[in-house]
Amino acid sequence: MITGFDELLRHFAGLDAAELTRWVENRWILPEQEGEGFVFREVDVARVELILDIRRDYAVDDDSMALVLGLLDQVYSLRRQMRRLCDALEGQPPEVKDAIRRALPPGSGR
Amino acid sequence: MAQTPYEVLGVKSDASPDALRKAYRKLAKELHPDLNPGKPEAEARFKSVTAAYDILSDPEKKGRYDRGEIDESGAERPRYSYRPHAESAQGRKYGPQEEMDIGDLDDILSMFGRGGGAGGARRGRGGAQFQMPGGDRMFSLTIDFVEAATGGKKRLQLSPDESLDVTIPPGIEDGQVLRLKGKGSPGFGGGPPGDALIEVHIAPHPFFRRDGDNIRMELPVSLAEAVLGARIPVPTVTGPVTMTIPKGSDTGTQLRLRGKGITRRGGSTTAQGDQYVTLKVVIGAPDDPDLAKFLEGWSKREAINPRGGMGLGGMA
Numbered sequence: 001m002i003t004g005f006d007e008l009l010r011h012f013a014g015l016d017a018a019e020l021t022r023w024v025e026n027r028w029i030l031p032e033q034e035g036e037g038f039v040f041r042e043v044d045v046a047r048v049e050l051i052l053d054i055r056r057d058y059a060v061d062d063d064s065m066a067l068v069l070g071l072l073d074q075v076y077s078l079r080r081q082m083r084r085l086c087d088a089l090e091g092q093p094p095e096v097k098d099a100i101r102r103a104l105p106p107g108s109g110r
Numbered sequence: 111m112a113q114t115p116y117e118v119l120g121v122k123s124d125a126s127p128d129a130l131r132k133a134y135r136k137l138a139k140e141l142h143p144d145l146n147p148g149k150p151e152a153e154a155r156f157k158s159v160t161a162a163y164d165i166l167s168d169p170e171k172k173g174r175y176d177r178g179e180i181d182e183s184g185a186e187r188p189r190y191s192y193r194p195h196a197e198s199a200q201g202r203k204y205g206p207q208e209e210m211d212i213g214d215l216d217d218i219l220s221m222f223g224r225g226g227g228a229g230g231a232r233r234g235r236g237g238a239q240f241q242m243p244g245g246d247r248m249f250s251l252t253i254d255f256v257e258a259a260t261g262g263k264k265r266l267q268l269s270p271d272e273s274l275d276v277t278i279p280p281g282i283e284d285g286q287v288l289r290l291k292g293k294g295s296p297g298f299g300g301g302p303p304g305d306a307l308i309e310v311h312i313a314p315h316p317f318f319r320r321d322g323d324n325i326r327m328e329l330p331v332s333l334a335e336a337v338l339g340a341r342i343p344v345p346t347v348t349g350p351v352t353m354t355i356p357k358g359s360d361t362g363t364q365l366r367l368r369g370k371g372i373t374r375r376g377g378s379t380t381a382q383g384d385q386y387v388t389l390k391v392v393i394g395a396p397d398d399p400d401l402a403k404f405l406e407g408w409s410k411r412e413a414i415n416p417r418g419g420m421g422l423g424g425m426a
Binding site: 010012030041043052070073074076077079080081084088096103 | 177178197201202206218
Protein backbone atom coordinates (compact mmCIF):
# COMPACT_ATOMS: atom_id res chain seq x y z
CA MET A 1 0.00 0.00 0.00
CA ILE A 2 1.27 3.46 -0.93
CA THR A 3 -0.27 6.59 0.52
CA GLY A 4 0.02 10.27 -0.32
CA PHE A 5 0.36 13.15 2.15
CA ASP A 6 -3.31 14.20 2.14
CA GLU A 7 -4.57 10.64 2.23
CA LEU A 8 -2.47 10.06 5.35
CA LEU A 9 -3.92 13.16 7.05
CA ARG A 10 -7.45 11.96 6.31
CA HIS A 11 -6.59 8.55 7.69
CA PHE A 12 -5.38 9.89 11.03
CA ALA A 13 -7.95 12.39 12.25
CA GLY A 14 -5.70 13.60 15.10
CA LEU A 15 -2.87 14.57 12.75
CA ASP A 16 -2.51 17.92 10.99
CA ALA A 17 -0.41 18.92 8.01
CA ALA A 18 2.02 21.17 9.92
CA GLU A 19 2.72 18.36 12.34
CA LEU A 20 3.32 15.75 9.67
CA THR A 21 5.57 18.17 7.80
CA ARG A 22 7.60 18.72 10.99
CA TRP A 23 7.97 14.97 11.50
CA VAL A 24 9.27 14.57 7.99
CA GLU A 25 11.69 17.50 8.52
CA ASN A 26 12.87 15.93 11.79
CA ARG A 27 13.50 12.74 9.78
CA TRP A 28 11.20 10.82 12.13
CA ILE A 29 9.25 9.76 9.06
CA LEU A 30 11.13 9.10 5.84
CA PRO A 31 8.65 9.10 2.95
CA GLU A 32 9.92 8.82 -0.59
CA GLN A 33 9.91 11.96 -2.64
CA GLU A 34 7.89 11.61 -5.83
CA GLY A 35 7.74 14.69 -8.01
CA GLU A 36 6.30 17.45 -5.84
CA GLY A 37 4.79 15.16 -3.25
CA PHE A 38 5.59 12.41 -0.79
CA VAL A 39 4.84 8.73 -0.95
CA PHE A 40 4.33 6.91 2.36
CA ARG A 41 4.85 3.17 2.43
CA GLU A 42 3.32 0.75 4.95
CA VAL A 43 6.28 1.04 7.30
CA ASP A 44 5.92 4.83 7.24
CA VAL A 45 2.17 4.73 7.91
CA ALA A 46 2.70 2.30 10.78
CA ARG A 47 5.39 4.61 12.18
CA VAL A 48 3.06 7.62 12.03
CA GLU A 49 0.55 5.65 14.04
CA LEU A 50 3.25 4.63 16.50
CA ILE A 51 4.28 8.27 17.06
CA LEU A 52 0.62 9.30 17.49
CA ASP A 53 0.11 6.54 20.04
CA ILE A 54 3.22 7.37 22.05
CA ARG A 55 2.39 11.06 22.09
CA ARG A 56 -1.20 10.48 23.19
CA ASP A 57 -0.59 7.74 25.73
CA TYR A 58 2.55 9.16 27.37
CA ALA A 59 2.24 12.89 26.65
CA VAL A 60 5.69 12.83 25.05
CA ASP A 61 6.98 16.16 23.69
CA ASP A 62 9.16 16.56 20.60
CA ASP A 63 12.53 16.41 22.41
CA SER A 64 11.62 13.26 24.29
CA MET A 65 10.11 11.80 21.11
CA ALA A 66 13.48 12.09 19.37
CA LEU A 67 15.06 10.10 22.20
CA VAL A 68 12.29 7.48 22.24
CA LEU A 69 12.48 6.98 18.46
CA GLY A 70 16.29 6.82 18.57
CA LEU A 71 16.17 4.04 21.16
CA LEU A 72 13.38 2.19 19.36
CA ASP A 73 15.31 2.33 16.11
CA GLN A 74 18.34 0.83 17.82
CA VAL A 75 16.24 -1.98 19.27
CA TYR A 76 14.70 -2.78 15.90
CA SER A 77 18.10 -2.65 14.24
CA LEU A 78 19.36 -5.20 16.75
CA ARG A 79 16.23 -7.30 16.23
CA ARG A 80 16.80 -7.27 12.46
CA GLN A 81 20.39 -8.45 12.94
CA MET A 82 19.24 -11.04 15.47
CA ARG A 83 16.69 -12.29 12.97
CA ARG A 84 19.38 -12.61 10.29
CA LEU A 85 21.49 -14.68 12.67
CA CYS A 86 18.50 -16.82 13.64
CA ASP A 87 17.63 -17.42 9.98
CA ALA A 88 21.22 -18.46 9.32
CA LEU A 89 21.19 -20.78 12.35
CA GLU A 90 17.90 -22.28 11.22
CA GLY A 91 19.55 -23.44 8.01
CA GLN A 92 22.36 -25.25 9.80
CA PRO A 93 22.56 -29.04 10.22
CA PRO A 94 21.32 -30.42 13.57
CA GLU A 95 24.82 -31.01 14.96
CA VAL A 96 25.75 -27.34 14.46
CA LYS A 97 22.51 -26.26 16.16
CA ASP A 98 23.23 -28.61 19.05
CA ALA A 99 26.72 -27.19 19.45
CA ILE A 100 25.32 -23.66 19.60
CA ARG A 101 22.64 -24.74 22.07
CA ARG A 102 25.35 -26.15 24.34
CA ALA A 103 27.38 -22.94 24.00
CA LEU A 104 24.38 -20.91 25.27
CA PRO A 105 23.95 -21.85 28.94
CA PRO A 106 20.34 -21.47 30.13
CA GLY A 107 19.53 -18.06 31.54
CA SER A 108 22.90 -16.59 30.64
CA GLY A 109 21.27 -13.95 28.48
CA ARG A 110 19.22 -12.48 31.31
CA MET B 111 -10.91 7.60 0.37
CA ALA B 112 -14.25 8.46 1.95
CA GLN B 113 -14.97 11.87 3.48
CA THR B 114 -14.34 12.32 7.17
CA PRO B 115 -17.44 12.92 9.33
CA TYR B 116 -16.20 16.50 9.82
CA GLU B 117 -16.15 16.99 6.05
CA VAL B 118 -19.59 15.45 5.72
CA LEU B 119 -21.01 17.94 8.21
CA GLY B 120 -18.90 20.79 6.82
CA VAL B 121 -17.30 21.66 10.18
CA LYS B 122 -13.76 21.98 11.51
CA SER B 123 -12.29 19.14 13.58
CA ASP B 124 -12.38 21.36 16.70
CA ALA B 125 -16.05 22.32 16.30
CA SER B 126 -18.01 22.53 19.57
CA PRO B 127 -20.88 20.11 20.30
CA ASP B 128 -23.22 23.05 19.74
CA ALA B 129 -21.74 23.84 16.31
CA LEU B 130 -21.88 20.15 15.38
CA ARG B 131 -25.57 19.96 16.32
CA LYS B 132 -26.39 23.10 14.34
CA ALA B 133 -24.56 21.85 11.26
CA TYR B 134 -26.30 18.49 11.51
CA ARG B 135 -29.80 20.00 11.93
CA LYS B 136 -29.32 22.32 8.98
CA LEU B 137 -28.22 19.51 6.65
CA ALA B 138 -30.82 17.06 7.98
CA LYS B 139 -33.64 19.51 7.30
CA GLU B 140 -32.35 20.19 3.83
CA LEU B 141 -31.83 16.53 2.90
CA HIS B 142 -34.66 14.78 4.73
CA PRO B 143 -36.14 12.07 2.44
CA ASP B 144 -39.70 13.22 3.18
CA LEU B 145 -38.84 16.64 1.80
CA ASN B 146 -36.93 15.21 -1.17
CA PRO B 147 -39.12 12.45 -2.59
CA GLY B 148 -37.59 10.69 -5.59
CA LYS B 149 -34.10 12.10 -5.04
CA PRO B 150 -31.85 9.14 -4.21
CA GLU B 151 -28.70 11.30 -3.98
CA ALA B 152 -30.32 13.41 -1.25
CA GLU B 153 -31.27 10.27 0.59
CA ALA B 154 -27.71 8.93 0.35
CA ARG B 155 -26.29 12.19 1.67
CA PHE B 156 -28.89 12.22 4.45
CA LYS B 157 -27.68 8.79 5.51
CA SER B 158 -24.03 9.80 5.57
CA VAL B 159 -24.86 13.01 7.47
CA THR B 160 -26.75 10.95 10.05
CA ALA B 161 -23.87 8.46 10.32
CA ALA B 162 -21.34 11.28 10.73
CA TYR B 163 -23.41 12.96 13.44
CA ASP B 164 -23.88 9.62 15.13
CA ILE B 165 -20.11 9.39 15.61
CA LEU B 166 -19.38 13.04 16.39
CA SER B 167 -22.29 13.59 18.81
CA ASP B 168 -21.13 10.72 21.02
CA PRO B 169 -18.01 11.81 22.96
CA GLU B 170 -16.78 8.23 23.25
CA LYS B 171 -17.22 7.45 19.55
CA LYS B 172 -15.78 10.84 18.60
CA GLY B 173 -12.74 10.09 20.73
CA ARG B 174 -12.29 6.69 19.15
CA TYR B 175 -12.64 8.15 15.68
CA ASP B 176 -10.13 10.92 16.43
CA ARG B 177 -7.65 8.33 17.68
CA GLY B 178 -8.11 6.32 14.49
CA GLU B 179 -9.68 3.35 16.26
CA ILE B 180 -12.86 3.39 14.17
CA ASP B 181 -13.46 4.62 10.63
CA GLU B 182 -16.09 7.03 9.31
CA SER B 183 -18.71 4.25 9.21
CA GLY B 184 -18.07 3.41 12.88
CA ALA B 185 -16.33 0.14 12.00
CA GLU B 186 -13.18 -0.93 13.80
CA ARG B 187 -10.16 0.12 11.80
CA PRO B 188 -7.30 -2.35 11.46
CA ARG B 189 -4.34 -1.09 13.44
CA TYR B 190 -0.97 -0.72 11.81
CA SER B 191 1.41 -2.55 14.04
CA TYR B 192 4.85 -1.05 13.63
CA ARG B 193 6.86 -4.05 14.74
CA PRO B 194 6.43 -6.38 11.73
CA HIS B 195 7.30 -3.49 9.42
CA ALA B 196 10.23 -2.39 11.53
CA GLU B 197 11.65 -5.90 11.56
CA SER B 198 11.28 -6.39 7.84
CA ALA B 199 13.74 -5.15 5.23
CA GLN B 200 11.51 -2.05 4.87
CA GLY B 201 12.40 -1.04 8.41
CA ARG B 202 16.10 -0.75 7.60
CA LYS B 203 15.80 2.84 6.49
CA TYR B 204 14.97 3.81 10.07
CA GLY B 205 18.00 2.00 11.42
CA PRO B 206 20.93 3.84 12.99
CA GLN B 207 23.51 5.01 10.44
CA GLU B 208 25.97 2.23 11.28
CA GLU B 209 23.44 -0.45 10.37
CA MET B 210 24.01 0.35 6.72
CA ASP B 211 27.56 -0.99 7.16
CA ILE B 212 26.45 -4.33 8.59
CA GLY B 213 26.91 -6.83 5.84
CA ASP B 214 28.30 -10.20 6.78
CA LEU B 215 28.75 -12.26 9.91
CA ASP B 216 32.00 -10.49 10.85
CA ASP B 217 30.15 -7.17 10.90
CA ILE B 218 27.42 -8.54 13.16
CA LEU B 219 29.98 -10.00 15.54
CA SER B 220 32.00 -6.81 15.56
CA MET B 221 28.90 -4.93 16.80
CA PHE B 222 29.95 -6.26 20.21
CA GLY B 223 33.65 -5.77 19.70
CA ARG B 224 34.35 -9.34 18.70
CA GLY B 225 36.16 -10.45 15.60
CA GLY B 226 35.32 -13.35 13.39
CA GLY B 227 36.68 -14.49 10.11
CA ALA B 228 38.41 -17.46 8.62
CA GLY B 229 41.84 -16.04 9.33
CA GLY B 230 41.67 -16.99 13.00
CA ALA B 231 39.83 -15.47 15.91
CA ARG B 232 40.78 -12.24 17.59
CA ARG B 233 40.29 -11.72 21.31
CA GLY B 234 36.91 -10.21 22.03
CA ARG B 235 36.24 -7.43 24.50
CA GLY B 236 35.10 -9.97 27.07
CA GLY B 237 38.37 -11.87 26.67
CA ALA B 238 36.54 -14.96 25.42
CA GLN B 239 37.83 -16.78 22.37
CA PHE B 240 35.16 -16.85 19.69
CA GLN B 241 34.70 -20.24 18.10
CA MET B 242 32.44 -21.19 15.28
CA PRO B 243 32.11 -24.14 12.92
CA GLY B 244 33.08 -23.50 9.31
CA GLY B 245 30.46 -23.13 6.63
CA ASP B 246 29.35 -25.88 4.27
CA ARG B 247 30.56 -25.88 0.70
CA MET B 248 28.32 -26.88 -2.19
CA PHE B 249 29.50 -28.85 -5.19
CA SER B 250 27.84 -30.45 -8.15
CA LEU B 251 28.89 -33.77 -9.69
CA THR B 252 27.55 -35.41 -12.82
CA ILE B 253 27.90 -39.18 -13.10
CA ASP B 254 26.76 -41.56 -15.79
CA PHE B 255 23.74 -43.83 -15.53
CA VAL B 256 25.67 -47.04 -14.89
CA GLU B 257 27.75 -45.44 -12.09
CA ALA B 258 24.55 -44.24 -10.45
CA ALA B 259 23.02 -47.72 -10.67
CA THR B 260 25.99 -49.74 -9.44
CA GLY B 261 27.65 -47.18 -7.20
CA GLY B 262 31.40 -46.62 -7.00
CA LYS B 263 34.07 -44.08 -6.26
CA LYS B 264 34.46 -40.80 -8.04
CA ARG B 265 37.13 -38.13 -7.69
CA LEU B 266 35.88 -34.56 -7.60
CA GLN B 267 38.57 -32.04 -8.54
CA LEU B 268 37.88 -28.85 -6.56
CA SER B 269 40.96 -26.95 -7.70
CA PRO B 270 44.29 -27.95 -9.31
CA ASP B 271 45.63 -29.04 -5.92
CA GLU B 272 42.50 -30.14 -4.06
CA SER B 273 40.33 -33.11 -4.78
CA LEU B 274 37.66 -35.09 -2.95
CA ASP B 275 37.01 -38.82 -3.23
CA VAL B 276 33.28 -39.30 -3.29
CA THR B 277 31.70 -42.71 -2.69
CA ILE B 278 28.56 -43.06 -4.78
CA PRO B 279 26.04 -45.39 -3.12
CA PRO B 280 24.34 -47.81 -5.56
CA GLY B 281 20.94 -46.58 -6.72
CA ILE B 282 21.58 -42.89 -6.03
CA GLU B 283 18.84 -40.67 -7.46
CA ASP B 284 19.23 -37.58 -9.61
CA GLY B 285 19.49 -34.46 -7.44
CA GLN B 286 20.42 -36.37 -4.27
CA VAL B 287 22.90 -34.53 -2.04
CA LEU B 288 25.83 -36.37 -0.46
CA ARG B 289 27.36 -34.90 2.68
CA LEU B 290 31.09 -35.29 3.27
CA LYS B 291 31.70 -34.47 6.89
CA GLY B 292 34.49 -32.01 7.64
CA LYS B 293 35.26 -31.29 3.99
CA GLY B 294 33.72 -27.81 3.99
CA SER B 295 35.25 -24.47 4.96
CA PRO B 296 37.60 -24.42 7.95
CA GLY B 297 36.12 -23.36 11.31
CA PHE B 298 36.74 -20.05 13.06
CA GLY B 299 38.97 -19.88 16.10
CA GLY B 300 39.50 -23.63 16.31
CA GLY B 301 35.88 -24.49 15.55
CA PRO B 302 35.24 -27.65 13.48
CA PRO B 303 35.20 -27.37 9.69
CA GLY B 304 31.91 -27.41 7.77
CA ASP B 305 30.80 -30.17 5.43
CA ALA B 306 31.00 -30.54 1.68
CA LEU B 307 27.56 -30.97 0.13
CA ILE B 308 27.65 -32.64 -3.25
CA GLU B 309 24.59 -32.54 -5.42
CA VAL B 310 24.69 -35.51 -7.77
CA HIS B 311 23.27 -35.31 -11.27
CA ILE B 312 22.79 -38.40 -13.44
CA ALA B 313 23.41 -38.13 -17.17
CA PRO B 314 20.70 -39.83 -19.25
CA HIS B 315 21.57 -43.17 -20.83
CA PRO B 316 21.02 -44.00 -24.52
CA PHE B 317 18.85 -47.04 -23.75
CA PHE B 318 18.53 -47.67 -19.99
CA ARG B 319 15.83 -45.90 -17.97
CA ARG B 320 15.35 -45.88 -14.18
CA ASP B 321 12.01 -46.84 -12.70
CA GLY B 322 12.60 -46.89 -8.95
CA ASP B 323 14.92 -49.82 -8.36
CA ASN B 324 14.01 -51.36 -11.70
CA ILE B 325 15.68 -50.64 -15.01
CA ARG B 326 13.74 -50.57 -18.23
CA MET B 327 14.98 -50.80 -21.78
CA GLU B 328 13.73 -51.44 -25.26
CA LEU B 329 15.54 -54.24 -27.08
CA PRO B 330 15.48 -54.49 -30.87
CA VAL B 331 15.03 -58.08 -32.17
CA SER B 332 14.80 -59.36 -35.71
CA LEU B 333 11.60 -60.73 -37.22
CA ALA B 334 13.10 -64.22 -37.17
CA GLU B 335 14.20 -63.94 -33.51
CA ALA B 336 10.71 -62.84 -32.50
CA VAL B 337 8.81 -65.45 -34.48
CA LEU B 338 11.14 -68.41 -34.03
CA GLY B 339 12.58 -67.59 -30.59
CA ALA B 340 16.28 -67.16 -29.81
CA ARG B 341 18.95 -66.81 -27.16
CA ILE B 342 20.50 -63.37 -27.48
CA PRO B 343 22.90 -61.17 -25.47
CA VAL B 344 21.31 -58.27 -23.56
CA PRO B 345 23.19 -55.37 -21.89
CA THR B 346 22.64 -54.82 -18.16
CA VAL B 347 24.26 -52.30 -15.83
CA THR B 348 26.57 -55.07 -14.57
CA GLY B 349 27.50 -56.35 -18.04
CA PRO B 350 25.88 -58.41 -20.83
CA VAL B 351 23.80 -61.50 -20.02
CA THR B 352 22.13 -64.06 -22.28
CA MET B 353 18.34 -63.99 -22.44
CA THR B 354 15.88 -66.37 -24.06
CA ILE B 355 13.35 -64.81 -26.43
CA PRO B 356 10.36 -67.15 -26.43
CA LYS B 357 9.03 -68.38 -29.73
CA GLY B 358 6.14 -66.23 -30.99
CA SER B 359 7.19 -62.95 -29.33
CA ASP B 360 6.18 -59.58 -30.75
CA THR B 361 6.90 -55.86 -30.42
CA GLY B 362 5.82 -54.88 -26.92
CA THR B 363 6.47 -58.28 -25.35
CA GLN B 364 8.00 -57.61 -21.92
CA LEU B 365 10.59 -59.94 -20.40
CA ARG B 366 12.10 -59.73 -16.95
CA LEU B 367 15.72 -60.28 -15.96
CA ARG B 368 15.35 -60.97 -12.27
CA GLY B 369 17.85 -59.23 -9.98
CA LYS B 370 19.46 -57.25 -12.78
CA GLY B 371 18.10 -53.92 -11.56
CA ILE B 372 19.51 -51.83 -8.74
CA THR B 373 20.77 -53.45 -5.56
CA ARG B 374 20.36 -51.08 -2.67
CA ARG B 375 21.77 -51.92 0.74
CA GLY B 376 20.35 -49.97 3.63
CA GLY B 377 21.19 -51.32 7.08
CA SER B 378 19.89 -54.87 7.33
CA THR B 379 17.61 -54.74 4.30
CA THR B 380 18.59 -55.16 0.71
CA ALA B 381 16.35 -53.92 -2.05
CA GLN B 382 16.81 -55.75 -5.30
CA GLY B 383 15.37 -54.42 -8.56
CA ASP B 384 14.86 -56.19 -11.88
CA GLN B 385 15.54 -55.27 -15.47
CA TYR B 386 12.50 -55.18 -17.73
CA VAL B 387 13.18 -55.66 -21.43
CA THR B 388 10.52 -54.61 -23.92
CA LEU B 389 10.99 -56.16 -27.37
CA LYS B 390 10.85 -54.12 -30.53
CA VAL B 391 10.70 -56.11 -33.73
CA VAL B 392 12.74 -54.62 -36.55
CA ILE B 393 12.55 -55.97 -40.07
CA GLY B 394 16.19 -55.21 -40.73
CA ALA B 395 16.19 -55.63 -44.53
CA PRO B 396 12.73 -54.46 -45.70
CA ASP B 397 13.91 -54.37 -49.34
CA ASP B 398 14.81 -58.07 -49.35
CA PRO B 399 13.07 -59.47 -52.47
CA ASP B 400 12.77 -62.97 -50.95
CA LEU B 401 10.96 -61.54 -47.91
CA ALA B 402 8.63 -59.54 -50.13
CA LYS B 403 7.87 -62.62 -52.20
CA PHE B 404 7.15 -64.70 -49.10
CA LEU B 405 4.87 -62.08 -47.62
CA GLU B 406 2.88 -61.71 -50.83
CA GLY B 407 1.96 -65.38 -50.62
CA TRP B 408 1.54 -65.38 -46.83
CA SER B 409 -0.51 -62.24 -46.20
CA LYS B 410 -3.29 -63.44 -48.52
CA ARG B 411 -3.97 -66.30 -46.13
CA GLU B 412 -3.53 -64.33 -42.91
CA ALA B 413 -5.93 -61.35 -42.94
CA ILE B 414 -4.62 -59.64 -39.80
CA ASN B 415 -5.65 -56.09 -38.99
CA PRO B 416 -3.10 -54.61 -36.51
CA ARG B 417 -5.11 -51.37 -36.37
CA GLY B 418 -8.31 -52.92 -35.04
CA GLY B 419 -9.74 -50.82 -32.23
CA MET B 420 -8.50 -47.55 -33.69
CA GLY B 421 -11.94 -46.70 -35.06
CA LEU B 422 -10.83 -46.86 -38.68
CA GLY B 423 -13.76 -49.10 -39.69
CA GLY B 424 -13.82 -50.19 -43.31
CA MET B 425 -10.67 -48.18 -44.15
CA ALA B 426 -8.48 -50.91 -42.66
